[in-house]
């Protein structure tokens with residue numbers, strides 16, 4: 189099976205490449221932004237027609253949530269038009285497409301975990317553009333897997349790395365304690381994507397690790413595991429103003445996996461423990 193990974197130098201792209209290299213019978217095509225700009229329709233057509241993949245896994249995205257608020261056109265281009273281009277090109281050669289999406293499609297004004305059947309209501313440019321990406325992929329290619337994840341960390345820049353770096357120059361740090369979600373390792377997300385493709389289990393899926401915590405609780409656990417002595421103090425979202433609104437509660441339930449193939453993700457504590465080893 190021939191698999192094309194776009195945005196291959198990002199966190200998820202790297203982990204998928206890492207896991208696929210140990211699987212027999214996989215012919216992997218890794219395309220970073222310089223190899224394939226997904227916003228360029230003609231480049232996408234010619235690349236896809238030349239390589240003829242069986243599956244395209246789109247890991248390319250504009251993930252800087254706050255920057256999206258001021259770069260709206262770019263956010264729509266990368267998060268909505270890019271996936272549309274890939275979905276059409278894939279459909280023309282009979283290929284499947286995986287689109288990765290986000291908990292930010294929800295408004296977060298709830299206190300119960302959100303399933304694939306709950307109504308979306310994005311509050312940010314990032315969330316709106318990612319939702320458009322979902323809709324466009326769904327409407328342009330019936331053989332789609334849309335996988336929503338959250339609080340992702342792997343090889344690259346992420347919250348975990350930022351906190352560890354901050355601890356090197358600060359004796360005390362304040363971290364938001366009134367937003368809840370689920371930290372998710374790229375290892376778990378990549379395993380699920382690979383399994384969905386193997387099973388041809390098309391459709392919309394939530395995929396985060398199990399459990400929930402606040403950013404403050406997550407930081408406390410990171411520092412405990414790393415033996416870091418920097419003091420972590422809880423603060424509110426209002427004390428830490430950002431351009432993009434954050435959902436208060438965006439814990440996703442992997443309900444579609446529970447109903448179909450079974451949920452193979454680990455708890456967030458187990459996943460971060462392995463990551464920091």
Ligand SMILES: NC(=O)c1ccc[n+]([C@@H]2O[C@H](COP(=O)([O-])OP(=O)(O)OC[C@H]3O[C@@H](n4cnc5c(N)ncnc54)[C@H](OP(=O)(O)O)[C@@H]3O)[C@@H](O)[C@H]2O)c1
Nearest residue numbers: 195197198199200221225226248249251288290337338340
């Ligand atoms: N990170 C999170 O916390 C999080 C949470 C929920 C959902 N997600 C979703 O999960 C997926 C993977 O996220 P990630 O954390 O692995 O992202 P990432 O590390 O930011 O990687 C995204 C990659 O896309 C590339 N890219 C940007 N514009 C492109 C273009 N026009 N054409 C081709 N490639 C382009 C980037 O290259 P440059 O760096 O060179 O621009 C980068 O290598 C994304 O769909 C994201 O929306 C992420």
